[in-house]
Amino acid sequence: MADIVPFRGILYNQEKIDDYRNVVTPPYDVISPDDQKKYYDRHPANVIRLDLSKKNKSDTPEDNHNTRAAYHFNQWLKEGILVRDDKPAFYFTSTEFKVQGKSVVRYGMIAMVGLEPFEKGIILPHEKTFSKVKSERLELMKQCHANFSQIFSIYRDNKGILSILKAAVDGMEPLADIVDDKGDRHKLWRITDTSVNQQVSDTMKEKKLFIADGHHRYETALNYRNWISKNDPDFDASHPANYIMMYLCSMDDPGLVILPAHRMQIDVGKENLSGFRKKAQAYFDITPIPFSDKEKEKTESSFADLLKKNEANNAFGVFMKGCNEFLILVLKNGVMDKLFGNEIPNQLKTLDVTVLTRLIFMEILGFSQKRLDNEKLIAYSSNAQEALSSVESGRCDMAFIMNPAKMNNVREIASAGLIMPRKTTYFYPKAITGLVMNDLRPQSSKS
DSSP states (O other), X not given: OOOEEOBOOEEEOTTTOSOGGGTOBSOGGGOOHHHHHHHHHHOTTOTHHHHSOOOOTTOOSSSSHHHHHHHHHHXXXXXTSEEEOSSXXXXXXXXXXXEXXXXXXXXXXXXXXXXXXXXXXXXXXXXXXXXXXXXXXHHHHHHHOEESSOEEEEEOOOSOHHHHHHHHHTTOOOSEEEEOTTSOEEEEEEEOOHHHHHHHHHHHTTOOEEEEEOHHHXXXXXXXXXXXXXXXXXXXXXXXXXXXXXXXXXXXOXXXXXXXXXXXXXXXXXXXXXXXXXXXXXXXXXXXXXXXXXXXXXXXXXXXXXXXXXXXXXXXXXXXXXXXXXXXXEEOTTHHHHHHTTTSOHHHHXXXXXXXXXXXXXXXXXXXXXHHTOTTSEEEESOHHHHHHHHHTTSOSEEEEOOOOOHHHHHHHHHTTOOBOTTOOEEESOOOBSSOBEEOSGGGOOO
């Protein structure tokens, strides 16, 4: 049973912060070093100082980026820059954005959700995670005892929960109305009506939640709760560490968009580059698309169109360093069954990202699992042009251009208790960080 409850969120004090845009950011895992500096410079109370504080070469166990984040968090609470709401609330949001030139709106609810181990089947993952990232986020939580960003989860809305939330804020002025650096518009409302909130909590009890984005943070929250339970003699079922802040979105919302997660491989090796096409021919039908510098932009468009036309056929676009052609790879019939038989469950075997990981990366390129676990040797982007440019500039050796995963794949695989390879999905846009925060200390538990 999913335990989804309103909470007394911590928000920026609008008497001291007159423009929310100056203090919010995207989630930490999509912020580049240049962006980090940009947000640092934008405002002295930007949430970047909490969620992705700068590291210094002089850092020590007593003075480091995590201890500095804790200092800022506590200081901003004392100074009234951050203020905790008096009443428990659900925080309703809308995000207006554009995809392929079309305007789209996605709605979400920020709430506290009771932590559950994945094996209970109430909250389900769909992707693998990096262990190093989890250990780094755990140290931040140990110092700050707070959620600065929310887990992005999705659920089946066959009981009209979204309609209830929309009706609750109808005619209500939003607390915040922000246009971010990408031009996306974010609005935030506070719902404190106890009857509405009880109705939502009761209806959500029967739901399964699928983590769309934030697997690392969710697993870190489980580890944090375990750490608290061992180190706090007063820990019990009412301790706020039993909960995590989530952004909940209906799977049936037309604004729920999945973009592809293109892969850029680093340090592939000359032998792999020179021999890739010949090895791949045993498993794929390959269509080369040559280009000249003058016609590269036009050729990229043809390349993208051909990839999309083959989205039902395990198709990939490939661009290699030093080549003046794109490749479209379409998997031959029966290859995955012949190579992997019953080793890979059928729900996973037909996924593009499984074919890419097991067949292309491991079988053809000979990458070990250890290499695939090394986040320094692979980069991701939802923008095909950015992925291709990374090869052209020499920052990466190979770019693999993907078609997006489908929502039914996410639901079926998570429901079956299976895990997709890392970065199978890119739910766009990310849930913004800094609109609402949550304190995990007992003296600040939900009322």
